[in-house]
Amino acid sequence: MFNSDSRLLITGGTGSFGRAFVARLLHNFPEIKRVVVFSRDELKQWEMQQQFPAHEYPQLRFFLGDVRDRDRLRRALERIDTVVHAAALKQVPAAEYNPIEFINTNVLGAENVVQACLDTDVKRVVALSTDKAAAPINLYGATKLCSDKLFIAANNIRGTRDLRFSVVRYGNVMGSRGSVIPFFLERSKSGVLPITDPSMTRFNISLQEGVEMVFWSLENALGGELFVPKIPSYRISDVAEAIGPNCEKPIVGVRPGEKIHEEMITSSDSFSTIDLGPYFAILPSDGSVQCLYESAGLQVKPVEHGFAYNSGTNPNFLGVDQLRHLIREHVDNSFHPV
Template structure:
């Protein structure tokens, strides 16, 4: 039907072109002959015109398309119609001025081009404004950006508004019908034009370059999406690499600026030791410390592979900065090894990040979890006090506040042991940092969701209303460094991270950032399913950062708070350590849970399953 309508329009245009050619030349709309002769001429012309239109397939070009290929179909049809007018005159012996066939071609080209242009734009307006389309700016006015713009112009879901590009040679020019603006004006442009998304179309740029661009755009009030090229999509089936999107885009907030002169002053020219250096937080701590120009960095971890990988990454940086980089294997549960390394490397500051932190794993391995998280922390802290080290900082977690799982409970017990030691330490300042989930760390939902999205789903969420406090790896690491700088002894530092985020919302956001859609459970439409799997053993719907909010003190940084919390007496702490040591010696996992129930507020041991009689 559409082809028939377009064919009719084109044939009417051919007739109008012939009439205009006669009118310009003779002030009449046809040849100056009798009606029968004129009809014969017009009939012959229309037959040849129809054959020309069908032959050059002009009617099969979509009405919504207007580009150079359309002109390449109109142009030969124009020539054919000029010849058709002359041939019809010859065939019917109708006198026609020689300029009329030429004029017919010229008028047909103008009329056909004009009406096709108007028709395409009318359809385009309907597609764009028939529904509320998402408004987008395309970052990159190169070939990939132009391809993306062309594709989006045919879409009713997204409206490309303009380009931005770093190249000053293309700025303030029009590409694919849209103005190219400067990236420096993006914040103003997003607000002025109500932009919903910024699409980065620079597939040939290096990952470092893309990450730098995304980092600069992270404060915009708009979604940031990194788009692969159309060739990559076709040849490799690539989805958008959401690993290039910074974590703060998942949080929906800007990254907290934790830069402070206290950090460099505390660590510059000093010897710093990081336990658990091969982990997500530990490795980032090492990277941040190197920027503070310490005299020595000691990396301590029980994983040979993690330690090797980190040393290979940092060796050249340390060498260039003339920093002594030392990698030492060992476990914090071995007090002799800990004392030996401290005595050998003489650290001024110890940042204790070594711990077992995966809730389901520790829930089923209570003995090792308590051994590492509690006694391991005590071993390192005692060694630090014995050596007269200046500062010791424990990396803790929000799961330590009224915990419902063994991981959180053992971290709370580690805090209590440290708080007790801080009351008797005259030289070493012992403190702890308590923060929420760290996006991008090995235990966070982000790597899990990324793998699930890349494999086509489903994305698993434990409960639709489960919430967590989130921060980025750099935020967590800088907070630990600042805590070391602010420590007065026995402090609990927390970061004001705003409101907790729903895990379900982060899952949805990651799916949408991957260029896909969430599957509707009712209609089945969409790409990736979000599957609710139920809370795991010991998991809470929400986490807390403070046991009590009554004793909060300010620090030099407005978003970092110092909490003064109650803790066990020296006698109670000694009893806790003594009983725990005995239970670890006897591998008594039930005894450990009972001990935790007695000493840790909020924890309740699960009901033991009855052992069937033999």
């Protein structure tokens, strides 16, 4: 996938995903020529430089910049051939209070990445999305849906360039900042775990699985796909039971912008969704990408019309014991229920 001539840039590279992706990239492909971490927080870049010192990782570069600044992006993308776009504003309540800031970063920033890639020699682009972009009810999800559409539509204007844009969409990353598991782990010290709704469910993916999905997409995407992993769900009430079986669990109600169940594929998407084994792929409805798959001799298995991929109806659910095991494995190896 990558060799001694490969040059990759990751936007938002100092975030949870970026750190894990860069670590796996440098471990699996130590011969890679250049890896550029593009982000706007100099403190996080400095902290990441301590984790990856220059004398051990001379191919790693840190480039201060914001995806809102197209000129800066163009400069950063000089001689880059692969881009992973992970930069985004993500907090749902903050989006409701500061909508234009999320639009500027998640929508206009995505368009800046697209245009900068078209203006340079980039060949492969994978953008990260979220389950909240499927039938969104909050502004964060709406901005990520717009971002998804921009990256998919960019394939229409690439002309004769050897350039492919694709998107990966997945659910809650276990242990990521601001997610429910770290929140419950911290709140369990007080003996009270507030539950929004006992029937609420979410998709679950580990950070490592998310990283592997992006590597798979970079290697296999033909351009125009929105990839969705087949992953388990959990009930918020089961997460609370796994972490704090002896804690009080008051019901506090659903917060603004939250769904009871998340979706990654809606029934309306089913008419252009195919099953690729470990992943689904939502294709453009004009059939162009499906023709690419067929002409490449790849097996295309459409899902049934009306199929929907919903965290509440997902046949694969994690139980309390499984959640405890995964928390120890992916979040805190010293974890014990309280």
